[in-house]
Every structure is written in structure tokens, then in C-alpha cells.
Amino acid sequence: MATDSYKNMYLLLSIYYDRDSNRAALKFYDIEKGKIKIIKDNTGHKPYLLSDLSIEELINNQDIVKHKGFDHFEIVTKYDPLTDKKVKLTKVVARDPLSIGGVRNSIRELLKKHSWEARIKYHHCYTYDRGLIPGMLYRIENGDIKLVEYSPEKSVVEKISLVYKNEPDLIDEIKEWIKLFQTPVPDIRRIALDIEVYSPQVDRIPNPKEAKHPIIAVSLYSSDGIRKVLMLKRKNFDESELVDIDSFDIQIFESEKDLILETIKYLNEYPLVLTFNGDNFDLLYIRTRALKIGINEDLVPIEFSRDMEEARLKNTIHIDLYKFFNNRSMRIYAFGNRYQGGKTLDEISRALLGEGKVEHETPISQMTYGELALYSFRDAELTYKLTEFDDNLFIRLVLLLMRISKLSIDDLTRHNISAWIKSLMYFEHRKIGYLIPNPDELIRFKGKTTTKALIKGKKYLGAIVIDPVPGIFTNVTVVDFASLYPSVIKKWNLSYETVNCVHPECRKNRIPGTSHWVCTKRKGLTSKLIGFLRDLRVYIYKPLAKKELKPELRHQYKAVERALKVFINASYGVFGAETFPLYCPPVAECTAALGRYAIASTLKQTSELKIPVLYGDTDSLFLWNPEPEKIEMLIKWVADNLSIDLEIDKVYKWLALSERKKNYIGVYTDGEVDIKGLVGKKRNTPEFIKSLFYDIVSILQKAENIEDLEKAIEEIKILTRENYNKLKRKELSLDQLVFHVALSKPLSSYTKTTPQHVKAARQLEKLGKTIDVGDIITYVKVRSQDGVKAVQLARIDEIDQEKYVEHLKTTLVQILEALGISFDEILGSRHLEKFISGLV
DNA sequence: ACGAGTAAAAT
DNA sequence: ATTTTACT
DSSP states (O other): OOOSOOTTOEEEEEEEEETTTTEEEEEEEETTTTEEEEEEOOSOOOOEEEESSOHHHHHHSHHHHHSTTEEEEEEEEEEETTTTEEEEEEEEEESSTTTHHHHHHHTHHHHHHHEESOSOOHHHHHHHHTTOOTTOEEEEETTEEEEOOOOOOHHHHHHHHHHTTTOGGGHHHHHHHHHHHHSOOOOOOEEEEEEEEOOSSTTOOOOTTTOOSOEEEEEEEETTSOEEEEEEOOTTOOGGGGTTOOSSEEEEESSHHHHHHHHHHHHHHOSEEEESSIIIIIHHHHHHHHHHTTOOGGGOOEEEOTTSOOEEESSSEEEEHHHHHTOHHIIIIITTTTTOSOOSHHHHHHHHHSOOOOOOSSOGGGOOHHHHHHHHHHHHHHHHHTTTHHHHHHHHHHHHHHHHHTOOHHHHHHSOHHHHHHHHHHHHHHHTTBOOOOHHHHHHHHOOOOSOOSSTTOSSOOOOEEOOOOEEEEEEEEEEETTHHHHHHHHTTOOTTTBTOSOGGGTTSBOTTSSOBBOSSSOOHHHHHHHHHHHIIIIIIHHHHHHOOSHHHHHHHHHHHHHHHHHHHHTTGGGGOTTSTTOOHHHHHHHHHHHHHHHHHHHHHHHHTTOOEEEEETTEEEEESOOHHHHHHHHHHHHHHHOOOEEEEEEEEEEEEOSSTTOEEEEETTSOEEEESOGGGSTTSOHHHHHHHHHHHHHHHTOOSHHHHHHHHHHHHHHHHHHHHHHHTTOSOGGGGOEEEEOOSOGGGOOSOOOHHHHHHHHHHHTTOOOOTTOEEEEEEBSSSSSEEEGGGOOGGGBOHHHHHHHHHHHHHHHHHHHHHHHHHHHOTHHHHHHHHTTO
16 A cells, blocks of 8 residues: 555545536545645536336426426336335436426425435435545546555455455455555645634623624634634734743734635635534634625635535535534544543543643633633644544544545534435445335335333333342453444344345244344345445454554554444444434344344353353343353354354453442453443532542452452441541532533423423523533532522532432442442441441 | 433432 | 433
């Protein structure tokens, strides 16, 4: 792989509908020049929809032929995955992207029954029809756009040929996938931007749709060395406030118009413009304000989508990091869930970069020029650094996710996993001539679920959680299935078209635990794709990410491995989500059922092998003191009988299980602690209880064996008493007693009950504070009618101590119950009782 | 705007 | 008993 030279290469970043020319357009990144190159469609490509009405039927309906946007009909043949039949369809071709909507509307009534592929976004369709893959490298010669081919390394091809030796017809296809991952990922020149706005009301964020007040600062931080704050000169300007700042440049503007015009230069200059919440604030504000103060619209390169959700730049590309870093998949898989809960730039950058925003008490509008410059600059700096940390992980990840999903950079960074998988699936459908089913047709053919969920309101039965054996155990080995659900999807040929297929002879191929069956004649599309991605991750890129010596390549493989994980792990969930256009509950239900089947049969085998099982959840089994040979036998049995990889996940020096599921504490052989589910760990727990909890944990951490644990308990007892007394003597500050709870819906929609955090939020609202969905409400428990007060309104002497003692107790009982039980055996049960009663 | 299962507190 | 949140 040649990573040293990108000569004459262009990176495809975006495919979009260009409003000015009413055609599709492509945004490439010219790697050598560090600039965007825009190419407008010159192929005369026309949008279309597919209908199973015949040409005669359509002609009889004169509305369509008379419609001025209509161009012509074509006949196409497709494979219908729902009926397993070839079908002839009429392709209704429109004149241009603008008229496709009108053409569709002219036969809307007919299409409700018969249409297929009528609701698909034009630029997605264009992406496939032109055979272009966003995120890949191209050469542009005489108007021709040619993919730069990187052949996979020989060792990689050999390995994958070995893995697929029983399915040789799939080898060519998987080699195409390898090209996506072997093509190098170039760095992209980019600039982060953040604005500050004057506001006469201290607590109000200015409304960007009105933009009543001036922009007073624009901070910029770029990959090629721009470190700058543009500032508006207001009254009382004092240059001396700025003399000490030497880590970045400050440029003072006499007029706001000049300041905005200078900002616009950067928006046109840099290929990628990064913001944090620019879709909803910064870019919207700049545009509104620019027009308001009389800048000609032609000079403003900021455009909005019709729903006002997306701020696009005419000549370059805008990425809103707020959306991307708050994407669930990104948070969980790519970034190891290191910033759970937080959504703000401050919280996210603290978690990922270890530094947060500049703390300030003075409202922005009252800051000195020096304070404002420092504050504003840090925001742009953090925004940029979110794309730079971990050796440009962000850029690598985004480009690889684009290659897998076939989405443009602006679509990818703004949409969630279901849109990514939808785009991937649609692309594959087109590639192999499959008709894309309409969601209502899909449900009609595949039916509903047949099992009953344990949780009210859920659609089908999920995973098994084995009742834990309470007590303390030394030497516990945890085995788990390597990506259980994706493995099951691959192994059992699960896909929306293969589950409950039309062939009578497949009906006997039952899925255990359900009334569904799966096709024996055709390979399922989802099964094939998820199988590819899984195999590439497990057999190729996970090993390469570890052993590759060249840092550049190693970083790329690491990003490949993580990007694959994102898709693989979400592949099951989307089929059970109504919002997914290939929603197919039987697929999700079969996946979960086969997961249960896998763990249940493995459990049976452990008892054959006489390995004691202490606990298990979904895809894991906790084995007590297992002999290594027996684990080997178990792993072999699973491989032979279930064709799933069972792996040793972790080994505990000791593990304390309570009676509660998903609730335990253990110490690994390397001394690291593992805590699951205990309230002491949870985000909403007050700091004072949390810190006591962690102090106790670190005492336990030192214990090597059961005897040590006994001594540890004594220490814990003393520590707990101390803290209890602190509470009673009111030696704690309000801050340490705060509960943090997120508001999951708008305040007005809490109608059934009024939880405590809602009470506190309403108190704040009364004082004129705006409260939004997702806000973390901080409150303390007090002795009053409501029982709670927002922390801002409370005094230390109002605190309801009893409530806190209760909370302290439940937190500690979770640990002690587990420890106590084995204590019962050693010291008798009085010990624990005395310990707990001593607390209250 | 990705699934189901579990725990705990307040109402 | 139900609602709500946090977590696996």
C-alpha cells in the first residue's frame, strides 16, 4: 500500500443535489492542493422511480404522461426478494431532479398500492448509478472520474481465501470489500470555528433565527496553523487587556460587517469547516446576521436544508461535531463509552481530550476583551482537537464509515446508524439487481413476532440472564461468544428475505424457540454482508491492528476494526426498530432466539463437563475454578456444534455476586476492579456517596484472598462510620449531596407522575430558566413539601439527612450483601446485621 | 430515530 | 402497581 504519495488524487467527500444547476454535483478534496474541487454532473443522469404498473396502465393514466417533468418510460427486470421471483417493472424517468417529486405526485394514488423504490433520495440513487463510493480516492482525467485501485496485500488475500475455502463464489465479493479498507486514508485540511454573540440578557442564548445582537467574536483553529480570534470593537475598547495573549492572534474589527466578511473568507477557503452545534447555532446565526446587516446574499456561502436541520456550505463542507459525537454508535463502540451522559463540548472534550472549556463566572457579554478572547479561542481549539486526538481517529473513522455505508460525509456525520445501514443495504440491493421492498409490503409478507417479551411494551423475547449464585468466589473465568448476534445471523442465514421465505420445503428448517423458519435455497443478503464484515474484522483487521509495525497503517487498521464493529454490532437491533425501512421483527426475534439457544446449549454442556456456572448474561458464562482442559473442551464443543467462537473474556482473582442480576464486583488477576450495575457507580449518585463507594472499592481491590477481605471489611466499617458522622454533623457541602438526573422528555409531557428531577426543573423554570430535553437537572433532597430543591435554590440546613442515610445504605448493601453472604459462612450472620444496623 | 432485560426510587 | 432513569 502506497501511503506516501497522493499525486493527482482526489478524495470523494460528498455527492449532493446542487440547487443552482438543478443537477447532482460532487465535492472532491484535492489532496495536493488542500482544496475542494466541485464537479457538476455532466452525464445527463435522470432520476426515476420504479412501478409495477405496466406501461399501458401508466399511459392510460394521462396525468403522468402530461406532467411536464415526465421524460420517458423504460422496462427493467429486477429480482423481488419477497416473492423470490423475477419481476418486470416500469421505470418512470423524470426530466431532472427537481421534477421527480411532481412526477411521483401525479400518480401518487396509484403508487400507494404498487410502487417500489419511489421514496429514495436522489443523491443516494445517483451515488449508486455512477458507481461512486464516498470516502474513496479518484483520479480525474478529461472529465472522467476513475477509482484509484489498491490491490490487497497478498497475505490478506491468502488468509481470506482460506477462511472462505468452502464458499469460493464469495471470495471475489469479499476482495472488493478489502479494497475499501486497504485504500489509504489521507488527512484533510480543516478549520474549526466558533462564534460568540452579545446578549443584553445574561441568561438567554440569543435566537439565531432572529440574530438581534452583534457577533462579537469569531475564533478559528486550523490544521495548518491558524490560531486566531476575530473581535468586534465595541465601546470601552481597551487594547491593554489583550497584550498578555501570545498563544494566538487577535484581529480587531471596527465594523461587524467586516468581521463577518473576513469569517466568510475562511468558510470558502477550508475544505472542512468544523463546528460544535453549527447546524443550529453558529452558521445559522452568521447567515441571519449577515443578511440582516445588509451583506448581499450572494456573498454568504451558508445554505440551509428545507427542514433547517443542516447548515451546508456552498463551496466547502461543514461538519457539525455536536451531532456526530452524540451519535449513540460513536459513543458506545468507537470511543469506548468514555463520555456517557454528557452532550456538551465541555463534557465531551473533558472525557476524550482531558481538557474542558475555560471556566467563567462573568457572562459573555460582560467579559473583558481579554477574557472573551481566551474563552472563545478555547472553544475552537477543543472543537478542532476532537478531530485530531488519537492520531486523527475522527478523520479515519469517518472516511471508513463512508466507504462502508456509501454515504457522503455530510450525511454520515449527521445521521444515525439506522441510516448508515439503510444506505449500505440499498446500495447492495442495487448492485445485485434486488428490488428494494416497501416497508409495508415487507411487514405484510413477513408477519409479526411469535414470542412474548418479559418487559411490558416490548415486541419479543430477548436474552437469557442466569440467576447468579450469591457469594464470594475466587478464580472465576468468564467465557463469552465473540459477537454472538452477528455470528448467529451469519451462521443461520438470517435476513429479511430468508426468514419465513415463500418455499414450502423450507418450512421444516425451524428456528428453535419460535414458529419461524429460514430459507435453505438462497443465501440471505444480511447474513452474507454481516458475515463479510464480521470475518474481515475477526480474521484480518483485529490481528493487523495489533501487529502492523508501520504506525500509519496500524492507525488505519485500528480505525477499520472499529468501523466494522459499529456496523456489526448494530446489525441486529435495526431489524427490530420500526424506524428502520427494512424493519422485520421476525429477523430480530430469530436472532435473539438463536442467542438463547446458543447459551442454553452451552450451559447444558458445562454441566456435562461438570464445570460449575455462577452466572451468565446474554452471551457470557461465569465459570468457577474451571480446569483449563475443560474450558478447551467446552470451546471445542461450541465450535463443533454451534460454529460460534467461544472465548475467554476475563479472569477474576475474586468475584462477589449478589442475588441481583447485572450486579457484581470483582478484581481481575492484574488487580483492576470491575464493577457492574451497582448504584455507587451510577452517574446520578451524589458525589459524597460515590466517593465513599470508590474508597471502599479501592480497599477491596487490595484483597488477595478471603482472609484479606475480612480485614478489609473492618477498614470499610470505620470509613463508613466516618462518612455517616460527617453527614449527621452537616460537614458536607451542598455540591457533594447533589443528584444528577437527565430530563428525557419536555417538561410539559410529564403528566402521569412528577418525578423529583421534574419538580426541581419546574422550580427553575418558574425563575425564568429555559429547560430543554436532555438537560441534566441537579437537585438535593430537602425537608419540604416537594422533598427536593434544585441545588441552586437550596441551603445546607434544609437537607433531609434521613433520605441520604437511606441512599447510603442501599449503595453499601449492594457490596456488603455479596461480601456478607460468604461472611455468614465464616463469621455467622450477626456480623452483617450488626454492620448494617450500625449505620442507621 | 438500535434491541430486550434488570434494578431502584418515587409516585 | 406504574413511571422513570440508568445501566448491562
